[in-house]
Amino acid sequence: MSKFRTNIMVCGGTGCLASDSEKVFKNLKLILKARGYADEVQVIKTGCFGFCEQGPIVKIEPDNVLYVRVGPKDAKDIIDEHIIKGRTVDRLLYREPDKGKKAHKQEDMPFYKKQLRIALRNCGLVNPEDIYEYIALGGYEALGKVLTTKSQKDVIDIVKKSGLRGRGGGGFPTGLKWEITSKQPGKTKFIICNADEGDPGAFMDRSILEGDPHSVLEAMAIGGYAIGADKGIIYIRAEYPLAIQRLNIALKQAREMGLLGENIFNTDFSFDIDIKYGAGAFVCGEETALINSCEGKRGEPNYKPPYPAEKGYFGHPTCVNNVETFANIPPIILKGPQWFASIGTEKSKGTKVFALAGKINNVGLVEVPMGITLREIIYDIGGGIQGGRKFKAVQTGGPSGGVITEEDLDTPIDYDSLTAIGSMMGSGGMIVMDETDNMVDIAKFYLEFTMDESCGRCTPCRIGTKRLYEMLNKITSGKATMADIDAMKQLCYMIKDGSLCGLGQTAPNPVISTMKHFWNEYLALIKDVDNYQEEGRYIATNKDGTTIRS
Amino acid sequence: MKVKSLEELKKIREESMDKVNLREHGEINEDKIEILVGMATCGISSGARETLNEFVEEIKKEKLNNVKVIPVGCIGYCHSEPTVQVNISGEKPVLYGNVKGKRVHEIIEKHIKGGKPVENLILHVDFERA
């Protein structure tokens, strides 16, 4: 790419294609060739910029200029004016709809950035303790619109059409979940917000609740209306005091303004929300465990079926959605399902918030469109690996996921592709490891977490994870034999096969995936193979040629 | 006050606009400056509360009546907490990272009073909002 001085990027997303970006692309290429710039300037078709209502979008790099509503005829001006003469084509620049004012502020300038913030749209922008600021940014309009102009079915249809899937990790279609709950018999139904975030290093939900609590309350009311619930519950871990405090302030303000309570927007719909506190058990993020905990029972999962949508909170149909899922709802209502569905990949729409951690330069929270590659997240957004070291692997899906190595970094990520490469979306933890990391230790770290967080209900998870952990200890202390490794593999699959809930079923994933990708590192620790060094010390070589020392 | 209809909500929105106009549109008619301090758990644990207090103190001391300090949520830049955004009407908002101790004074002196952003503290914003 570097041999071209300029790149012209033409959006090839569905939205832009529909508005003729294909012709724009062709014209740009033809004219470039005609003007003799084909060797200097490259025209590239890209994925969606997330700005479809202004499409077709053309972006010039490295100039960072973005043109909107580019017609096939505009190709000539872009080449002649911008590329050849270096003058921006003013009439194609983005203008703010009402004021006809050209954008000059960075946030408003819709030139393509890797991140697109839907769930986090207000975080860091709005005072979370001031409902008027939220309203000023369009808050509660989605609720008003829904209650005064939409039927329950309309709302469900909108969410279904948007393609939104559960952001807690499972990826179940949200609209479908709402529909199933709405169709259950019974007058009393509940909608629960799952704010029991527990992956190590993940804090997406906390950020939303701390930065923009009203968006979750508004979405819960919308969801409540859609499924026929008049009661919502936010299940939040007690270790999130600030989020709890801001939620309580937000609840009070919303009630005072009648946006929660009886006859909201003067309609028949009444809805209010309670907060229930969790004690921070990871497994309580599993919806049946969460409901048990809400009911005051021991926080441990139940066998499904029945699913919460059939028999949930105190036996009533209950819909459990994650914080981030909810945060996506108001924009979907206001901007329409097509807008949301235009972002992302075929089966995973919209954006996903990730918490970047580990050996990455820009540790933090990012929200990116589905379909972005891990390489873009790690290098373009995350700023690459600390200390200029070599990337080794990235763990997604928290302790339930697996490691992804260099060879899969260019996979466009969505729910299905991550599963296909042996990991999972999960709730959004993303931990980056560099060449100095010992992968057996990494597997042990994750396994220790799930072992500690197991509720203990079923045998494979209660005792199996313990034994697996002990086995890993045996390996890292250089005392294991190949027979132990074989037994361990069998145990991994048995725990996956035999556990009652997702926690156990996914607990061995870090072990399985590190064994798959970094087998040499395991091998190096085994007593009865050649390159065993001495008690607990070993040298191993990875597939990629890096050497591991312990 | 209870909101009874969508129209009423929109009216409230209009009335509240001035609260966020500077942030939304970057330009307002008044000579008003906003300092947004990231006050989520991550920010606070990195010292955002002290930073916020120092801004308030400094502004009081300097009698800068047109400057408002607003606590906001997390912007996601954990690597550079505490983060502070300065919005001055008609100018590009500036996001600063690692704003602690003396840097508060520096921002007040150079940017708020002097109108010149403190270049070495600036963070590049690499996202857009839906």
Add this chain to the structure above:
Amino acid sequence: MLQIKMGLRLDLSLKRGETMSNTKEMINIKINDKEMKVPKGITILEAAHEAEVKIPTLCHLDLHDLKMVNQTASCRVCMVELIDSKNNRNKLVPSCVTKAVDGMEIRTDTLRAITARRMAVELLLSNHPNECFTCPKNLECELQALAKELGVREIKWEGERMNYPRDLSSDAIVKDANKCIYCRRCETMCNEVQTCGILSGIGRGFDAFVGPAFNIPMVESSCTYCGQCVAVCPTAALTEVNHTDKVWKVLNDPDKHVVVQTAPAIRVAIGELFGMEPGTIVTGQLVASLRRMGFDGVFDTDFGADLTIMEEAKELIYRIENNKTLPMLTSCCPAWVKFIEHQFPELLEVPSTCKSPHIMFGTIVKTYYAEKNNIDPNNIVVVSVMPCIAKKAEAKRPELTKDEGNNVDIVITTRELGEMIKEAGIDFKNLPEEEFDRPLGETTGASVIFGTTGGVIEAAIRTAYEWITGEELKEVEFNQLRGIEGLREGKVKIGDKELTIGIANGLGNARKLLEEIRENKSKYDAIEIMACPGGCIGGGGQPYHHGNDEIVKKRQEAIYREDRRKKLRKSHENPEILRLYKEYLGEPFGEKAHKLLHTHYEARERI
């Protein structure tokens, strides 16, 4: 020798068979190549029985008639493979909770399923004390039986084991958390059937076990010691406090005069411990073996039961005639008494003030019997053989031990007596039948039926009828009061009065009746309550039924058979009882009787 028959499942499938023809909707499934039609809604485990396929289970327990089902799906021993060749997505599911659905293809015999099942057991064993030899549940342990059934020959996994101290705090139940396999049967029993809410999951992950909240010692909890947790525990995590050593000690003390009494429910159950069919009546062998063990007096708690009826019937008549508190509740069951003390402390005037039969008998032994035989009561040791664990704690209640010395000194369960007989080398099965000692040995059919739910109140009615009407009661069997269901009611006409009788077995059912009383909605004149499902025949100290509730029903049939065998069937016709009153006690419900045979209750905290 290791023969734990899980007879329940067979029984269950029979029952399902009956309903099968009635159920309209049938579905087609395939189990291990066998195609079959089963009613919609049944689990794979149940369907497998129809296919003559045995799936091992551990945590699963379905006490059908006792309305107790443990379906925690937690042990993962009953995993089977669902075949989905179309999508190439076979998966393992627990057969105990997974409902069969139309078109389902199930395999119980794939390597994947077998491995998962066996590994589940291996994992359990890897965290289980390796002490079968000395374990109280040796050869009665379901985990042990399962290990044999699945051919476990080595425990692959070495590692840390749970290491908790045993809870020996109570006089009745020993809790050994290290043997807890977390099946949660006890928890289901304690919370859902008995509604006591004592036992629940403690700790998390590897450290999880079942115990009272905050793992307080059992003695500090509101436990009633009904022992139903012990009855359903598959291992020795919950057992009774063993008192056999104490008994051997006193039997070998020449200064002690050791008197034994056996409860009505023992004679229809203890034979099971010697390989006899459930429901075999072994009263004669029981007496013979006790005598051979060296007891100086071998008596029948039935005598105490007849005495109880004299007092209780009189108290009922007194309450009816003087418009005192009604309904009156029976008080023979110490677990039930403790339940009301903890859970309904405001209703303590409702139960009869009668001591329980074995405590009454102990009192009589240490007073009347001692006087008559000129023995210093301090040298008498009364041993009760009870189907019950709560009786162990009852015998230690301060109000029952302070006045007359220890009225009952040692309580052992049916199981403990069985062990002692075996240890003594007595060939129980082939013993010649012998009779209880006299006096205090004559008993009636009324007292025998104390051993089953409905029996105490039937016995009381037999006597109250004749006392109220002054007429002879011709038909002594009140079928309207019989049965095994947890909550029953029956009407009994006595002269111009019609009494409405309520009967509850299982403390959860008792709770319902007590709640009615508290809300002044009770329609009953008298209520019989027994803490254990089925009554004392299903007591926590009885031979383990291992999930086969048919056994409990067979014991009940035997109890009624024994009643019919008796010449005397009404307590007040017992000549020795009449003599006791005449010579010693005076009037039933009179002053001396009150002093010796009645007690009081104490409000207790609910923890």
